[in-house]
Amino acid sequence: MSDLAVAKRYAVALFQIAKEQNLLTQMEEELQAIKQIFSEQKDLLAFLEHPKLSKSAKKEVIANSFSKLSEPIINTLFIMLEGHRTGEIKLMAEEFIQLANEENSIAEATVYTVRPLTDTEREAVSTAFAAKVGKRTLKINNIADSSIIGGIKLQIGNRIFDGSVSGKLDRLSKQLLS
Template identity: 40%
Template structure:
């Protein structure tokens, strides 16, 4: 079974529980914190990857460190530890957030620009692309890319809207070359 299939199953179960208990935003916040902790702390990663550390020791660690988190988040971490699937955590969180966003009509967008976008510019982009994609809200992650001469490239899921100057110049070049054939 592929890692993404496993991740989707765990994410779906967590999403259903979170929907039932109406705590999806809390779960998302907690899971993002867990990911941040596991990403930044190399010793913690080594601890969980060490085969000499028993599953019981790892589970006790989780219970202690994440005791202020919801029972759903702690249970997920315990099950992942039990099943030796902690390496799937990042994909599970991504799938969970995608499900939550889809249910709420929210899309995540990476907007590539040569400079940081102002709040007004981000709001305009949000308004235009939320309508295009039939979403209520568009969360913008502005990525500065110095290779862009001008314009924007917007990536939402598998959709890429490329309005960069370089792409426009390529299209002009292609039309001129094909017209001269």
């Protein structure tokens, strides 16, 4: 079974528990943190996957490191450890977040601008583009990128809305050359 399929199964099970216990928002925030930790702390994953270390030592590290997390998430981490699936923890967190976003009609967007957006600008971008993709709101990850010269470039999933000056110049250059 592929890593993605395994991660999806764990995420779906955890998502159902979250809905039943009315902990969807809390567990989504906790899994955002887990996703970030497993993205940044490669040593933690290496430790959890080390074949010579005992499962009890690994469980202790999980219990101590993630003691503030909800019980269903810690139990899921333990189950994944038992099943030698620690490599899929980050993927599972991403899948859960995607399920939670679908449930709440939210899309994640990466917005490239010359300078960081203000809260008012974030709200305006969210309102304008959420409707275009059929969602209620957008979670915006703003990246300052001086190479776009001006304007805005927005990516939601595999869709790109390019209203940047550099994008317009590229399109104009292609038109002139054809």
